[in-house]
Amino acid sequence: MIYKLFPFLLWFSDYNKDKLSADVIAGITVAMVLIPQSMAYAQLAGLPAYYGLYAAFLPPMVASLFGSSRQLATGPVAVVSLMSAASLEPLATAGGPQFIAYSIILALTVGCFQLFLGVFKLGLVVNLLSHPVVNGFTNAAAIVIASSQFSKLFGVYVDKAPHHYQTIINVGKSAIHYTHLPTLGLGILAIAIMVILKRVNPRIPSVLVAVAVTILISKFTGFNNDKFIPLENIKDPQIVKTITGFNADVNKIEELGEQRAKLNHDLKIIKGEEKDHGLHIASEKELDIEHHLAIIQAKIAQIKGAAHIKRENLRLVHFAVEKDAGETPVFYTGSTLPNSLETDNHKWRIKVGNKLLDVKNLKMIGAGAVVGDIPRGLKISIPKAPEGTSYIAAFIQLLPFAIIISLLGFMEAIAIAKSMAAKTGQKLDPNQELIGQGLGNIIGAFGQSYAVSGSFSRSAVNLQANAVSGISSVVTSIMVALTLLFFTPLLYHLPQAVLAAVIMMAVIGLVNTSGFIHAWKAKRSEGIISVIAFVCTLYFAPHLEEGIMVGVGLTFAMFIYQHLRPRVALLSKSKDDTLRDAVKAGLRECDHIAVIRFDGSLIFTNATYLEDKVLTYIAEKPDLMHILIASKGINDIDASGEDAISILIDTVRGSGREISFCGVKEEVLAVMERTHLIDKLGKENIYPDTRSALESIYRQIHSKGDCGDCPLKNYMPVQIRG
Structure with missing residues (x-):
């Protein structure tokens, strides 16, 4: 411990x-x-x-x-x-x-x-x-x-x-x-x-x-060559006006932000009081605050846009300074620079960000930026x-x-x-x-x-x-x-x-x-989801979390789809003497016995899907006599899944055919025993593996003699005719 x-x-x-x-x-x-x-x-x-x-x-x-x-x-x-x-x-x-x-x-x-x-x-x-x-x-x-x-x-x-x-x-x-x-x-x-x-x-x-x-x-x-000067050392009235206007915008944004914070606080209190009194309809006071919030938000957006333009204009301006002018020199723009003035050959700029500019201590950048103090x-x-x-x-x-x-x-x-x-x-x-x-x-x-x-x-x-x-x-x-x-x-x-x-x-x-x-x-x-997550993250940047959420959403959607539609395959004997997906491996299918493999837990999300696939195979194969459900891939079964099997047994037997299961796991078998589904199916119709199941079923179906070559006993690829 x-x-x-x-x-x-x-x-x-x-x-x-x-x-x-x-x-x-x-x-x-x-x-x-x-x-x-x-x-x-x-x-x-x-x-x-x-x-x-x-x-x-x-x-x-x-x-x-x-x-x-x-x-x-x-x-x-x-x-x-x-x-x-x-x-x-x-x-x-x-x-x-x-x-x-x-x-x-x-x-x-x-x-x-x-x-x-x-x-x-x-x-x-x-x-x-x-x-x-x-x-x-x-x-x-x-x-x-x-x-x-x-x-x-x-x-x-x-x-x-x-x-x-x-x-x-x-x-x-x-x-x-x-x-x-x-x-x-x-x-x-x-x-x-x-x-x-x-x-x-x-x-x-x-x-x-x-x-x-x-x-x-x-x-x-x-x-690094920075200077700190008062606003009056900038000899361009238009630039001075822009700086003053920018500061006014920043102050206004801050003032409106405080108003917005106060209104949001008041709104939370009002909503809390209404909730305590069991009111579900917004009050007049609540609507009034929300209206004021919308107006303030619009004003902030408008002023931010104006401040952005001023900030960009200030960043584009280059200043010149007289050579050996000391620590607090006078800064000129191209239009205000005296013809006789010898400059220090530096291109100076105003350091301007999102904050208020200190008009008593403006930072002028004459070279590269460093970490500083x-x-x-x-x-x-x-x-x-x-x-x-x-x-x-x-x-x-x-x-x-x-x-x-x-x-x-x-x-x-x-x-x-x-x-x-x-x-x-x-x-x-x-x-x-x-x-x-x-x-x-x-x-x-x-x-x-x-x-x-x-x-x-x-x-x-x-x-x-x-x-x-x-x-x-x-x-x-x-x-x-x-x-x-x-x-x-x-x-x-x-x-x-x-x-x-x-x-x-x-x-x-x-x-x-x-x-x-x-x-x-x-x-x-998964490759497609990875690419989509990549593209969405790039597109939504700097809001990276949105790219993640798109990827997670697609992953969950794929996960749910796979549980709604698990893989169901009709099996035939392959070249290596094992039973494989007949469609994927290009194998012929038996007309009399259908070995159906269900890959996934049989639960409420997909309970009817197995029944739908079995009915589809019955409709496609009029000579079908026996259905064997290869259950090795069924790891779990819930009440909906058990009920679906019960209905499937009735449906198959009602059509004059027989149904059996093989490779049933202990957890699934325990559910079938507790619900007495095993009695309905018949213990004789549950086999330990596919091989023993086919030997028994084959004798029942072809008791009067061999029907010839069978895709469940021999490797029989689909013949492609050219």
Whole structure:
């Protein structure tokens, strides 16, 4: 029992200095990959880069302490990061305080759901996501993730469109005219370093080397060249007017958002009161609030559209600055630039996002974008509910997304863990792994972490570095903590394009086209579902959950159809002396005896289907005298199935024919005995196998002599006439 509560105690049964040394080296090696990767994935999740470090601090240690796998490296991963951002996008502005609060609550919700599944041993629920669906989704997600980094790689800024492919088109258009070549150069350099080092020696931490080299280049070449100025230093009245108008729009959107939140709160109270009083018709007050909400929503959409146009116009403007103008220079546009002015030869732009522009401290970008300031220290605190809502309301609101993220994250984690266990010989407990992942997310949320999962790339690094136990993950967490406490200033000059390159290189491994081919070969319907999940995920991006839901819906539809219409085959003897599906194998069928195989449980969903098929065979074969139901494929039978057999016996015997069963399983036979169906059928009409059944039936049907060649006794292919 103690080992169930504290599974990490099993690590120390034969632990020694050599194993500790191996774990420490592995932990440090993983940390070298995790630190830059986590910052990149945080931005993919719509958060400031340093929140990746928070997500890399507690979760790796906690998940390893309470999980099952000794080498699984938990932390920020690409797919979960993107899913987190996509889930929260409709609720708050990416990077803002509300968005951050929702991200942390989402991690808490994901952790609670995973812990619930693990404690109650419901790990099998992960099977709701079939491998073809996950394969289609993962391939599409990899493309979405990689392409989402193009704007950072080219150094251009565009607003997100309703569909991801529209955003990529806009990035392409902007890149044609406004690509920042030093940014692109550093991104390509980082990719080249990672590719070359992986080929030369996979043990070298290529990500860390790429980050270190590009930080040095960025620092000593002045790659980042930002200025902070007051609004009056911009000498173009039209630009000043646009900035003022943009800020007015942002303020109005925020004001209307607060009104919407208050009205939604009032509406919930009114609906609750009406429910308590047993009222089922909306009151006048309720309708009035809903009317006001619709008006506010329309106004927000209209103002957002106007703000979007202003934001795009501001991003397109290039400014010039006088050479050696100091820290707070005056900025000119092409139309206001004095002819005699000698400029610094930089193209300056306003840094404008979705937030209010600080007119006293406008950020002007004169070169490439870097990570910038990272707060020192560990942020340990109780997660705060997003402003204007409660913990319970946020939990309920995020639960549908949390379920999808939980299942996807766990599927990824357990697949990695199983792969490593096959190499190490370790025995895995999926439910214990769920507990570990769940606690990692829950406790991580108290350290300001967003949702995390097991990482394939870092787990591979951990295994290659000869990690013996979860102590390696504890060491990794300690290294991240030391970085947060002492080394964050070293990351200031890390180019954003390099983080984009890190993400793009990481998701290449997610692309697996062979998965489509494998699914198609296994079953065409599953191959089609995999492709549909892939296409839908790409189309609906950034709302990736919709692609998953389409795939899951199709899988369930196929599952239900297969239960409604199980395979029913008429058998004949094949070349290898076994009975096979006569139609599929191209065999002749016996006119007097029908051996019918039913593949599936005989239950309420398909009870009448067997009867329909038997009646069809009777209608097609007027000389049919005996029907033998080969029951080896019938694993279960319910009351509806039993009733269907009873009716079938009456129908067949009523037509002057006989019916019998062979290969009936014990569970099915027990039901037939309890309901006395076996008495109606006759025990003499139940045979242990097909061979003994045919020997007995054949003697009955052909008692007066041989009828010649029979497809049930001889291999008789269908003759094709040319």
